[in-house]
Structures are given as C-alpha cells and as structure tokens.
Amino acid sequence: xxxxxxxxxxxxxxxxxxxxxxxxxxxxxxxxxxxxxxxxxxxxxxxxxxxxxxxxxxxxxxxxxxxxxxxxxxxxxxxxxxxxxxxxxxxxxxxxxxxxxxxxxxxxxxxxxxxxxxxxxxxxxxxxxxxxxxxxxxxxxxxxxxxxxxxxxxxxxxxxxxxxxxxxxxxxxxxxxxxxxxxxxxxxxxxxxxxxxxxxxxxxxxxxxxxxxxxxxxxxxxxxxxxxxxxxxxxxxxxxxxxxxxxxxxxxxxxx
Amino acid sequence: xxxxxxxxxxxxxxxxxxxxxxxxxxxxxxxxxxxxxxxxxxxxxxxxxxxxxxxxxxxxxxxxxxxxxxxxxxxxxxxxxxxxxxxxxxxxxxxxxxxxxxxxxxxxxxxxxxxxxxxxxxxxxxxxxxxxxxxxxxxxxxxxxxxxxxxxxxxxxxxxxxxxxxxxxxxxxxxxxxxxxxxxxxxxxxxxxxxxxxxxxxxxxxxxxxxxxxxxxxxxxxxxxxxxxxxxxxxxxxxxxxxxxxxxxxxxxxxx
Amino acid sequence: xxxxxxxxxxxxxxxxxxxxxxxxxxxxxxxxxxxxxxxxxxxxxxxxxxxxxxxxxxxxxxxxxxxxxxxxxxxxxxxxxxxxxxxxxxxxxxxxxxxxxxxxxxxxxxxxxxxxxxxxxxxxxxxxxxxxxxxxxxxxxxxxxxxxxxxxxxxxxxxxxxxxxxxxxxxxxxxxxxxxxxxxxxxxxxxxxxxxxxxxxxxxxxxxxxxxxxxxxxxxxxxxxxxxxxxxxxxxxxxxxxxxxxxxxxxxxxxx
Numbered sequence: 074x075x076x077x078x079x080x081x082x083x084x085x086x087x088x089x090x091x092x093x094x095x096x097x098x099x100x101x102x103x104x105x106x107x108x109x110x111x112x113x114x115x116x117x118x119x120x121x122x123x124x125x126x127x128x129x130x131x132x133x134x135x136x137x138x139x140x141x142x143x144x145x146x147x148x149x150x151x152x153x154x155x156x157x158x159x160x161x162x163x164x165x166x167x168x169x170x171x172x173x174x175x176x177x178x179x180x181x182x183x184x185x186x187x188x189x190x191x192x193x194x195x196x197x198x199x200x201x202x203x204x205x206x207x208x209x210x211x212x213x214x215x216x217x218x219x220x221x222x223x224x225x226x227x228x229x230x231x232x233x234x235x236x237x238x239x240x241x242x243x244x245x246x247x248x249x250x251x252x253x254x255x256x257x258x259x260x261x262x263x264x265x266x267x268x269x270x271x272x273x274x275x276x277x278x279x280x281x282x283x284x285x286x287x288x289x290x291x292x293x294x295x296x297x298x299x300x301x302x303x304x305x306x307x308x309x310x311x312x313x314x315x316x317x318x319x320x321x322x323x324x325x326x327x328x329x
Numbered sequence: 330x331x332x333x334x335x336x337x338x339x340x341x342x343x344x345x346x347x348x349x350x351x352x353x354x355x356x357x358x359x360x361x362x363x364x365x366x367x368x369x370x371x372x373x374x375x376x377x378x379x380x381x382x383x384x385x386x387x388x389x390x391x392x393x394x395x396x397x398x399x400x401x402x403x404x405x406x407x408x409x410x411x412x413x414x415x416x417x418x419x420x421x422x423x424x425x426x427x428x429x430x431x432x433x434x435x436x437x438x439x440x441x442x443x444x445x446x447x448x449x450x451x452x453x454x455x456x457x458x459x460x461x462x463x464x465x466x467x468x469x470x471x472x473x474x475x476x477x478x479x480x481x482x483x484x485x486x487x488x489x490x491x492x493x494x495x496x497x498x499x500x501x502x503x504x505x506x507x508x509x510x511x512x513x514x515x516x517x518x519x520x521x522x523x524x525x526x527x528x529x530x531x532x533x534x535x536x537x538x539x540x541x542x543x544x545x546x547x548x549x550x551x552x553x554x555x556x557x558x559x560x561x562x563x564x565x566x567x568x569x570x571x572x573x574x575x576x577x578x579x580x581x582x583x584x585x
Numbered sequence: 586x587x588x589x590x591x592x593x594x595x596x597x598x599x600x601x602x603x604x605x606x607x608x609x610x611x612x613x614x615x616x617x618x619x620x621x622x623x624x625x626x627x628x629x630x631x632x633x634x635x636x637x638x639x640x641x642x643x644x645x646x647x648x649x650x651x652x653x654x655x656x657x658x659x660x661x662x663x664x665x666x667x668x669x670x671x672x673x674x675x676x677x678x679x680x681x682x683x684x685x686x687x688x689x690x691x692x693x694x695x696x697x698x699x700x701x702x703x704x705x706x707x708x709x710x711x712x713x714x715x716x717x718x719x720x721x722x723x724x725x726x727x728x729x730x731x732x733x734x735x736x737x738x739x740x741x742x743x744x745x746x747x748x749x750x751x752x753x754x755x756x757x758x759x760x761x762x763x764x765x766x767x768x769x770x771x772x773x774x775x776x777x778x779x780x781x782x783x784x785x786x787x788x789x790x791x792x793x794x795x796x797x798x799x800x801x802x803x804x805x806x807x808x809x810x811x812x813x814x815x816x817x818x819x820x821x822x823x824x825x826x827x828x829x830x831x832x833x834x835x836x837x838x839x840x841x
Binding site for chain 3 (some may be wrong): 091100
C-alpha cells in the first residue's frame with residue numbers, strides 16, 4: 074500500500090511553496106500518495122487549520138501522515154512536534170493546530186529533534202520544506218516515530234474551559250472548538266464576544282427570533298446560533314476569537 | 330496500471346471536502362491515481378459541471394472513473410447513478426451532469442443502490458464522501474458495475490430540442506449544449522433569452538456588425554456570437570439559461 | 586521509483602485544462618507522480634512562470650520532468666523546447682520561461698520536433714495538451730531526449746545586462762531576475778522604471794528612509810528595496826518590467 078501524506082497549509086496556490094514540499098517528500102518517499110487537504114487556510118489562522126485537519130483525518134486510513142503548516146511562529150522557540158493519535162501521524166508546529174485532535178483522541182506527542190531527517194541547512198522561514206515535509210516523508214517510508222524525537226508532556230494543550238471560534242459559516246453561525254459529545258446541556262455559560270449564551274437547543278427553531286443558543290452542529294462541535302440572524306454579527310466575533318465556558322464540573326471525557 | 334479516479338465538484342479548495350473524498354478513495358483503493366478536474370464549478374451549476382466533464386473525459390484512458398458532485402438535490406429523491414460510456418465510468422447524481430456525455434456516447438445507466446459499497450451511515454448532506462467516492466473507489470479496484478445496481482431507463486435525458494447555455498466566454502460568446510457535429514446549417518431557429526438566431530456562420534467575420542449567428546465552436550458545441558459585441562449581453566443570458574431549437578426533422582445522430 | 590512530472594501553467598483551476606493534461610500524461614505514463622507547482626501564474630506572465638519553476642526545481646529528484654505552459658505565442662513560430670539541466674528535464678515554449686535556469690545551470694537545449702510523441706492532430710491553441718504533456722510523459726517513461734528532437738543553439742537566452750522584474754512582494758520589494766550570487770557589490774547601475782539604483786546593502790536598515798538600494802534577497806535574486814516604503818510604487822514598476830544593468834566587466838559566471 075502506498076503511504077499517504079496529506080498537506081494542510083496557508084500557502085495559497087499561486088506560489089511554489091506547496092509544490093516544493095511535494096518535491097521534497099517524493100525525493101525521500103517516491104511512492105507517497107500526496108493529498109492536499111487545503112492550502113487556503115487563512116494566513117496564520119491556527120483555529121481554521123485545527124478545524125480543517127480535525128474534520129479530515131478520520132477519513133484517512135491508518136498510518137497516514139498529516140502535515141499541517143500554519144505557523145506564524147516559524148523561526149522562534151515554538152517546537153516542531155509529531156503527534157501519534159488514532160493510528161495516524163500528525164506533523165507540525167506546537168501551536169494549537171492539533172488541539173482538537175489532542176482533546177478527542179488518545180495520543181503521544183514527541184518533539185521533532187533528530188536533524189538527520191531534516192533538509193539541511195534548515196532555513197528560519199520555511200520549516201514546511203526543511204523540517205515538516207522531510208520528517209513526514211521518512212515516517213511515510215516507515216521510520217519508527219521514536220527515531221524522530223523524545224516524548225514530551227509540556228506541549229500546548231487545549232484547556233477544557235477555553236475555546237475559540239473555529240469558523241463562521243455563511244449563515245453567521247459560530248462554530249466553536251467545544252466538542253458536542255461531552256458538552257453540558259444545562260447550567261453552562263459561554264462567554265463569547267459581546268455576549269453570553271446559556272441555553273442549549275435541540276433544533277434551530279426551538280427559541281424565538283433574536284435569542285442566542287448553543288446547538289450540537291453537524292461538524293461535531295458546539296455552534297452558537299440565533300434564529301433568523303447572524304450570531305457572529307450579533308456578538309461581533311470572527312474566527313480565532315476566544316470563547317470561555319463556565320459550567321459545573323464535567324464528567325470525565327472519553328479518550329477515544 | 331494504477332486505476333484513475335477524477336473529481337469534478339463545486340466544493341472549492343478552502344474546505345476539507347475534496348481532501349476527505351480522497352481519503353475515502355485511498356482507503357478503499359490505495360493505488361488510485363486521483364486527478365482533480367476542478368473543484369471550482371459554480372455552486373450548484375449543473376451546466377458548468379456537465380460541460381467540464383464532457384470536455385475532459387476523452388483525454389483519459391479506458392476504465393477511468395469520473396466522479397462529478399454538483400448536487401443541489403443531495404438528500405432528496407434524486408437518484409445516484411453510474412454511467413458506463415466510452416469505455417469509462419461516470420459516477421454522480423442523476424441531475425444532468427452527464428447530459429452531454431449521454432447525448433454523445435453509447436451508454437448504459439445504472440442506479441447506485443448496493444449499500445455494501447457505501448460509507449455508512451450515509452449522511453443527508455455529503456454523498457460525495459459517503460456514496461460517490463466509495464463507489465468510485467470500488468469500481469477503480471475492479472468491482473463489476475453490475476454489483477453497484479440495476480440498469481435503468483428512466484434517467485434524466487437531454488431532449489434534442491432543449492438545450493442550455495453551458496458557458497459564456499470572456500468575449501461574450503454563448504456556448505450552448507448543442508453538439509456541433511449534427512447541427513442543421515439552415516432552416517433552424519434557436520430561441521435564447523430575449524432573441525432568436527436563424528443563421529449559421531462558417532467564420533466569425535461572415536455577418537455584419539450586430540448580427541447574431543450560430544457557429545461551430547472550438548469546444549465542439551454550437552456557439553452563439555455577434556460580430557464585435559457580446560452575444561450574452563445582447564440576449565441577456567447567463568450559464569444555465571435555456572436554449573430551444575426548432576428545426577426540420579434531424580437525421581439520426583451517430584452514437585459514437 | 587515512479588517518475589515525476591510537474592506542471593506550472595497560467596490555466597487557473599476553474600477549467601478542465603490542467604485535468605486534461607493529467608489525463609494525457611497518465612494515458613502514456615500510468616505510474617507518473619504528477620505534481621502541480623501552480624496553475625495560478627498570471628495570464629501570459631512569462632517572468633512569473635520563470636521565477637516559479639526556478640524556485641521549485643532544485644527540490645525535485647533527478648529525472649523529474651517539469652512542464653511549463655505560459656505560452657502567449659502558442660500557434661505562432663515560437664518553438665517548443667526540451668531543456669536538460671541539473672539532471673532534470675524541462676519542457677515548454679522557447680519564450681523565456683526557462684531563462685533563470687539557463688543562466689544558472691549547465692544545459693543542453695533541443696527543439697521538440699518528433700511528432701511521433703505528440704497527440705495528433707496538434708491544435709493551434711492547446712500545446713499543453715497536444716505537445717508538452719505527451720512529450721513530458723514519454724520522457725518520464727524513459728524515452729531518451731535525443732528522440733525528441735535535435736540540439737539547438739539559437740534558443741532564447743537571457744542577456745547578462747538585461748533583466749526583468751520577476752515579482753513584487755507585499756512590502757513593495759522588487760525581485761529582479763539577476764542572480765545574487767555573481768552580482769557586483771559596487772560600481773553598478775540598475776536602471777528600472779523611473780529611477781536607478783547604484784548602492785548595494787548588506788541589510789535592510791543600512792540606508793536612510795527613502796533611499797533605494799539593491800540587496801541579495803532570500804529568493805537568491807537581487808531585490809530592489811527602499812527603507813520603510815514600496816520600491817515598486819516609487820519606481821512605478823510591475824512584474825515583467827525591464828531592468829537594465831550596467832557594470833564593469835563581470836567575472837565569468839560558474840555554470841553549476
């Protein structure tokens with residue numbers, strides 16, 4: 074079976090960047106099946122990248138290697154990481170792009186440190202080419218993850234009470250980063266933008282016109298909506314905005 | 330020879346949808362060569378998808394599987410179909426996206442019904458992922474078409490006298506869905522938008538300024554043009570607009 | 586190892602053109618790994634295509650075949666060429682798209698003339714499909730270059746003193762086609778747009794506000810900048826604009 078490497082970036086499609094990453098991957102792993110998830114994430118939009126890869130990975134076979142390069146901190150101290158989760162590999166910066174996967178799947182995180190698998194010299198500005206692409210290609214070829222770097226515990230983890238706006242859909246519904254599966258249906262408060270939300274709806278028509286509510290969206294995340302209106306406009310928020318949840322102690326979250 | 334699966338959709342390139350379809354395909358048929366024809370069809374624009382796939386399929390080798398997902402009726406009673414034509418396979422909704430191929434090639438149409446080849450549970454909103462991608466991948470792997478579903482006769486067929494505007498080019502020429510090969514050169518009337526066309530031109534300069542004419546375009550379809558002007562503006566039409574042909578009884582149309 | 590064919594065009598992603606080229610390639614070389622560098626070069630923008638492929642090819646393995654179709658002269662007397670350089674193949678029109686590679690790498694240029702490797706009949710408008718894609722696929726399959734056509738010496742070559750604006754970045758810096766490696770650091774004049782540049786900077790902050798200077802950019806080419814401003818606006822230039830260099834006799838340029 075040819076190994077799969079997917080790409081999710083904010084490089085756009087006009088420049089040579091995505092093509093160059095593919096050249097590097099194929100030089101190391103000539104049989105790789107390379108799949109573009111998207112190169113049109115908003116520039117530096119970590120939330121959007123996190124949402125995109127979290128929506129996509131479940132449909133890929135075991136051992137797929139997912140590279141995410143939305144990396145405003147490239148060249149700084151932020152660490153490159155390899156996440157093993159759901160039988161697949163995730164390669165990218167430790168900046169939250171894998172946050173939704175970390176909060177949903179059992180996982181092991183390693184720091185990418187073995188320079189043997191880098192393209193040298195490593196530039197300060199294009200780790201997609203020099204670091205993430207070659208490491209992904211070596212993993213796709215079958216290098217064991219332990220060779221890439223040591224396990225770490227101090228990676229960026231989403232806090233259960235702190236979320237973000239992942240996306241605003243064309244109706245103005247706000248897709249948050251809170252998984253719908255274990256969200257409290259009562260006694261909660263979501264603080265978002267200029268307002269707060271305290272009611273949970275079973276369907277979109279449950280509340281009256283103009284009333285804000287939370288609902289389990291088709292994306293698998295809690296969405297904030299308002300009957301016949303744009304919740305995003307009403308609350309004044311855009312992707313990346315923080316959402317804070319206060320609620321009574323939640324039950325343990327299943328890991329798989 | 331690795332099997333080929335092509336994709337033609339209106340999903341755009343910013344979201345995870347096309348990537349997810351590829352994950353599903355590669356999970357079933359790991360060696361597939363997946364080719365994007367386009368994901369930039371206008372939203373719900375069946376005519377544009379029909380034109381795009383009809384322009385592309387001839388350049389693909391035998392047994393290629395073409396998936397077209399421009400599907401405003403997803404979740405309704407419209408049927409999913411498999412078309413066998415020109416030694417290739419076409420998978421998509423029975424809504425006209427294969428109309429130009431059906432009118433040009435000998436064909437057999439099956440309803441896609443064998444749930445064994447679906448991704449279950451089948452959602453109401455994303456048959457590209459749950460139905461068309463997996464069926465295409467199974468066909469690419471070599472499953473015989475007869476296993477997908479029974480042959481049907483009551484699929485949507487283009488009527489010889491009813492056409493549509495497939496595209497308006499940047500000069501304002503109107504590309505219609507009437508194949509140039511068997512179009513009458515005289516004694517015809519094309520009713521389109523605010524006007525009608527009754528003359529056939531051998532070249533673009535044959536008629537005077539401002540006069541409408543039909544011409545055999547480089548696309549293989551009848552185009553409506555006007556010397557030094559925009560036929561689309563003059564007639565007030567856009568892609569998807571109906572074009573009606575009245576003509577004396579036409580000779581039989583060759584099937585291949 | 587599956588052979589690699591890359592594509593760099595100005596076709597955009599809405600139409601069937603890029604997909605059709607891939608169908609042609611896979612019909613001839615079914616195992617090809619096809620990589621899109623970009624299909625979003627500006628229409629007819631030869632400089633942009635030249636810059637894009639020159640930035641990309643170094644990251645591809647030996648024997649990769651790079652197809653560039655930005656070809657305003659298609660159908661005219663401009664010749665199709667095959668360039669062998671850096672252990673790779675470059676296929677496209679003889680119009681300057683390979684200029685930066687020719688000025689940097691040892692090379693051999695052939696005219697593409699053996700119609701046996703074309704898709705016939707060759708159209709006047711789509712050599713990407715009828716000529717460049719099939720020739721590239723045959724090369725990818727292992728046909729020796731000598732079969733494609735004879736070596737020529739009278740191909741379009743960049744003159745050392747004549748350059749162009751390859752790109753303007755979002756800060757207004759002008760990326761020229763002069764390689765940074767062998768550029769004189771003093772006693773030079775660059776004539777560009779409404780002004781001239783005679784100073785070379787080691788870093789961006791070396792000169793005062795409003796002063797134009799040349800600098801070795803991260804792209805590997807000489808860039809023209811102005812501290813805290815847009816050099817492109819100041820000089821009134823856009824991609825494709827000519828840049829003329831006068832300088833004392835330059836030392837020989839290394840070929841590899």
